[in-house]
Amino acid sequence: MATEPDPAPAPDLDGAPTALPSVGARVLGFLAIVAAGAIGAFIGYAFTDLQCHGSCATPDAIGGLVGALIGAIGVAVVVVLALRAMGEWKTVQRRPTGPDRPAVAPAKRPRVR
Numbered sequence: 001m002a003t004e005p006d007p008a009p010a011p012d013l014d015g016a017p018t019a020l021p022s023v024g025a026r027v028l029g030f031l032a033i034v035a036a037g038a039i040g041a042f043i044g045y046a047f048t049d050l051q052c053h054g055s056c057a058t059p060d061a062i063g064g065l066v067g068a069l070i071g072a073i074g075v076a077v078v079v080v081l082a083l084r085a086m087g088e089w090k091t092v093q094r095r096p097t098g099p100d101r102p103a104v105a106p107a108k109r110p111r112v113r
Contacts, residue, residue, distance in 0.1 A: 019087035029079035033072050040071020 020026075044067015048060050 019091050021083045021086040021090075025083060025086060029083055032079055033076050036075035037068045037072035041065070041068035043067045043071070 041064040045060050045064035047067070048063025049056065052059050
C-alpha cells in the first residue's frame with residue numbers, strides 16, 4: 001500500500017516584507033473617498049437645485065449622483081497614487097545601501113542626461 005507524501009509546509013508570511021501601505025493608511029484613503037463622494041453629492045444636488053424651478057426631484061437626484069461620482073472618482077485616483085507611492089517608498093527604504101549593495105553593471109544603469 002502506497003503512502004502519500006506529506007504536503008509541503010505552508011510558508012511563514014509573518015516576517016515577509018510587503019509593499020502594501022499600512023491598514024490605517026488604506027482605511028483613511030477609503031474614508032476620504034466616501035467623504036468626497038458625499039460632498040460631491042451635496043454640491044451636485046445644490047447646483048442642480050439652484051437652476052431648476054418647480055418639481056425637480058429627478059434632476060436634483062441626477063445632479064447629486066453625478067456630483068458624487070465625480071468627487072469620489074477624483075479622490076480615488078489621488079488616493080491610489082498616494083498609496084502606490086507609499087508602497088514604493090517602503091520598497092526603496094528596504095534596499096541595501098553601501099558596501100552590502102550588489103554592484104550593477106554599467107550597461108544596466110539608467111542613463112542620466
